[in-house]
Amino acid sequence: MDQLPIIDVAPLMAGAGRRTVGPGEQAAADAIDAACRDLGFFSIRGHGVDPGQLAALDGAARAFFALPVETKAAIAMARGGRAWRGWFPEGGELTSGRPDRKEGLYFGTELPADDPRVVAGTPLHGPNQFPAAPAALGPAVLAWIDAVTEVGHALARGIALGLGLAPGWFDEHLTADPTVLFRIFRYPPQPELDAGWGVAEHTDYGLLTILAHDGTPGLQVRSGDAWIDVPAVDGTFVVNLGDMLERMTGGRYLSTPHRVRHERAGRDRLSFPLFFDPGWDAEILPVPEAALAGSPAEVARWDGASVHEWTGTYGDYLTAKVAKVFPTLSTELIPD
Numbered sequence: 001m002d003q004l005p006i007i008d009v010a011p012l013m014a015g016a017g018r019r020t021v022g023p024g025e026q027a028a029a030d031a032i033d034a035a036c037r038d039l040g041f042f043s044i045r046g047h048g049v050d051p052g053q054l055a056a057l058d059g060a061a062r063a064f065f066a067l068p069v070e071t072k073a074a075i076a077m078a079r080g081g082r083a084w085r086g087w088f089p090e091g092g093e094l095t096s097g098r099p100d101r102k103e104g105l106y107f108g109t110e111l112p113a114d115d116p117r118v119v120a121g122t123p124l125h126g127p128n129q130f131p132a133a134p135a136a137l138g139p140a141v142l143a144w145i146d147a148v149t150e151v152g153h154a155l156a157r158g159i160a161l162g163l164g165l166a167p168g169w170f171d172e173h174l175t176a177d178p179t180v181l182f183r184i185f186r187y188p189p190q191p192e193l194d195a196g197w198g199v200a201e202h203t204d205y206g207l208l209t210i211l212a213h214d215g216t217p218g219l220q221v222r223s224g225d226a227w228i229d230v231p232a233v234d235g236t237f238v239v240n241l242g243d244m245l246e247r248m249t250g251g252r253y254l255s256t257p258h259r260v261r262h263e264r265a266g267r268d269r270l271s272f273p274l275f276f277d278p279g280w281d282a283e284i285l286p287v288p289e290a291a292l293a294g295s296p297a298e299v300a301r302w303d304g305a306s307v308h309e310w311t312g313t314y315g316d317y318l319t320a321k322v323a324k325v326f327p328t329l330s331t332e333l334i335p336d
Contacts, residue, residue: 004039004221004230004238007031010046012154019168026161033162040241040254041221041230044155047237049147054212054272057144057184060137061270065103065186067133075129077106077329083118083126084322084329090188093325095200102198102260104185107141122280123319124181145182145274148210148237152178152276155208155239163249163287170207179206179277179314187218187262187269198260198269204242205321206277206314211238216269218262227259244278244314247307248287255307280315 009032011024035042064072069089077086085106091099107128111118117125130138156170166172187198198218211219219230219238230238246255262269278284310317323330 003228004041004043005031005035006043006045006233006236007035008046009044009151009154009158010048012158013046013048013151015157015167016150016154019166021161021167025158025167029158029161032155032158036159036162036241036245036253038254039221039223039228040246040256041238041258043230043233043236043238044151045236047151047154049151049237051235053140053144053147056136057140057272058214058270060134060140061105061184061186062268063134064105064131064137065268067131072131075131077326080106080129081126082121082123083108083111083128084124084326085126086129088326094327095202095325097324098197098200100197100199101190102185102187104183107145107182107184109145109180110142117280122315124179124315124322125280141182141184144272145180148182148212148274149178149180149276151210151237152180152208152274155210156276159208159245159253165287174278174282175207175276177279179275179280179318181275181277183271183273183275185271185273187260187271189265189267189269190261190263198262201257201259203255203257204240204275205318206242206244206275208245208276209240209242210274210276211240212272212274213238214270216262216264216267218260218264218269219271220259220261222257242275242277243307244284244317247284247310250286250308277318278314280313280318282314283312284314284317 009028011028015022015025072087075086077088080086087105090103093100110128111126156175157167160167160169213232215232217232220227221230241253241255243255245253
């Protein structure tokens with residue numbers, strides 16, 4: 001495959017919450033199924049998210065990133081405690097052991113201090129850290145999380161139908177209370193001949209990543225021995241699968257390596273990935289029907305690891321992975 005398909009998911013958005021399959025839903029699901037088998041990446045339109053929301057989010061994020069470092073540090077991740085929320089500087093996040101050439105903001109589902117998960121000290125759960133200025137950033141982030149989480153539920157519906165399951169299978173078994181994390185990343189331009197990467201080769205951890213962009217290309221996806229440049233098509237989101245879907249489908253669906261490089265001079269590249277993942281305490285087991293669909297034998301992964309040999313809850317998996325991204329922070333906050 002040398003390009004990503006663009007799939008209209010409007011029928012799946014319209015079918016949200018229904019037990020029956022409406023017009024156009026199975027066709028959308030079949031297109032998603034084919035993309036999940038071929039590459040593990042696709043683009044979507046018809047998602048129904050107001051483009052004005054992305055414009056507001058982009059403007060507020062750029063205003064924040066333009067602030068002095070000492071101002072941004074008021075919401076540094078170290079101040080967010082076990083919730084792991086807030087700002088990190090360029091080079092503050094590792095991918096495959098190497099510092100990324102990006103700075104960013106970590107957010108997630110907003111939880112009050114008296115939520116049982118927060119009281120229990122559950123990692124990656126808690127209130128968000130929002131800056132005092134720009135004041136618009138916090139409301140824009142929360143509105144975006146709500147809107148794109150609905151897209152995640154619709155995509156999970158499509159994946160269920162593509163696997164021959166009931167349309168609500170994922171919500172019933174894994175995503176009734178999904179783990180939802182949201183990031184805003186700023187990639188400064190890099191010299192054309194510079195060997196650094198905004199983000200090195202990696203895969204995502206959970207079910208689905210739903211990525212909005214500012215119209216600037218830079219994302220690359222591995223296809224066999226080659227890399228595909230993903231165009232930044234206006235009005236579309238890029239969707240990719242995480243390790244848990246590869247595990248659950250026995251390798252029928254692919255969690256595909258990808259990376260980011262931004263060389264365009266004169267403008268930062270912003271990206272807005274939302275991770276729509278299994279519930280924190282969900283045990284990640286194979287989808288029973290996948291074995292009946294002729295799933296392929298396990299193939300060697302880019303990092304030599306196996307998602308099929310791992311067992312446990314999604315929270316266990318995610319905490320271990322994030323601890324490698326921020327090793328200093330993880331040692332301070334989750335020493336066990």
